[in-house]
Amino acid sequence: MTRPAKPTSNQKFSVQLLGISNAIVDVLAHIDAAVLEKIGAVPGSMTLIDEDQAREIYAQMGTTTEMSGGSVANTVAGFANLGGTAAYIGKVRNDQFGDIFNHDMQSLGVDIRLPQATDGAPTARSHVLITADGQRTMQTYLGACLELALADVTEATVGRPKLILLEGYVWDIAEGPALARKAAEIARQNGTAVALSLSDSFCVARHRESFDDFVRNDADIVVANEHEVNALLGTTTMDATLAALTDYENLFAITRSAEGSVIVHDDGQVVQPATPVDKVVDSTGAGDAYSAGFLFGWANDRSLSECAQYGTYCATRVIQQLGGRIEKGLLDDFS
């Protein structure tokens, strides 16, 4: 297939993209590498922590900066900033971080589908520890995200989007796998396509069987980097990965850092080289930005080659700036 067959141009959708994911506020600080050792964090990893650990790490962080984050939430924000219509399901509390998160989404025109929780855990925060070499290590306290429930995913909250984008991190929530399946069921009834972002390779390792089942039975599109796809398939080389993918019917958009990206579809592959840049300022959010561009193309019925170019263009821009979110109208001048 050149793309999942379900959505056809004469069907009406309420929005183009609905994201379902962990709603997180990033708490960023520059730290000495010694701090990572002290708290036992693997450089470059994303680790889930509890409230006590969160308190301990925050105390080590020095002066911080706060901004809305979350992988698929970043993609949804980017998609909206590119001019797409978008909606979002994620759980925040009625606290200041919850206000920040919702404000930042709503100000981009994203339709927030759940009310802020009036009790339970506080809004999630990811402590982003930036060392002198620019590497980011994330220690994430999921807080309210863990309370996202099966009951939050209904025909009313999902509506009729052209595409639903879920992230692998949702599987870290108790009711996550069940609510992901329910979203896919509602999608099936409405001719909505389903995309899954694999989040990170450790996340894939935590939920490999369930992911494989979801990819085979519920998802139309998979967006991921090479390492995540390898973790899913148990492969170690791109050749082995491409061979293994012949067993899947999904559309795969696979990013490969400086080696560009590969789109695998029924009829073959689209190989998209990376755009050389003088200097990578900050690689954060490159994958999320690629997804935003790629899915914006897909939602607007562009060819897969154009989708890959959009994704590359967005990712290239984001790595040359501080912060992972795409600026407004980035693709307006794309030619």
Added chain:
Amino acid sequence: MTRPAKPTSNQKFSVQLLGISNAIVDVLAHIDAAVLEKIGAVPGSMTLIDEDQAREIYAQMGTTTEMSGGSVANTVAGFANLGGTAAYIGKVRNDQFGDIFNHDMQSLGVDIRLPQATDGAPTARSHVLITADGQRTMQTYLGACLELALADVTEATVGRPKLILLEGYVWDIAEGPALARKAAEIARQNGTAVALSLSDSFCVARHRESFDDFVRNDADIVVANEHEVNALLGTTTMDATLAALTDYENLFAITRSAEGSVIVHDDGQVVQPATPVDKVVDSTGAGDAYSAGFLFGWANDRSLSECAQYGTYCATRVIQQLGGRIEKGLLDDFS
């Protein structure tokens, strides 16, 4: 005088610097200049707003970034980052912004003297609207700051610092003028010097008589830019300002942007040129950084010429980076 005579080297002080000021979290966003017009804001100004206006402006701001701010709070943070010992009196609520503010101060070693309020208005926030030309317009909701009370300034909370730094914005608080005078009284008993930052020229215009009285009777040091000093003295040229200052006994540290700074003291003046830079990335916090460097020198018994060099060095660094806070140990290599 070469410096206020009160503190002598054989006196013991608990900390070098105590700041008393508005404790504010900055909420920053890039906006179209049209938004300024829409909300009726004068480009480059700092305007006080109420909670309804705050809600309205926040809704216009798009994606935001949050970080601890406040003019004298920035100076205190910078002073601590330079290696000075510091304490702080300011009012925040027990909410997430209050947590951010206190965390950021405490992580630099600043001794926070007041507990977080358990009721009343939320922690203050300043909406910093950045237009394409880099200019910053601030719309500040003072929230909990307005509840800083005379009763919060006691011998116990003030302690025995070598220097107390107050900001003009404190006069916007109902009990601000009274608590400033009380701080000065406690200072007098302990041989503590008192410095006043004039905040901004509109603030000076709001409180000119009271400032003049405080400068003449309570303050040893005044830190301000040229426009603020002019507003205080009713002068319009630097020559007129210098002439008018012969009527004051204070030590004045006056910043003049690209024209450097002038230190006016009993025996004359120190004229410090600015350091040329290739490109001003962000002028925010230049004055606060100058104050941090200048007062760090003063608290460490450096000559006024060295103090001016420290201030210039800190301000020069800050305008070449994004964000207004000084990095740790900036003066360690100063020679």
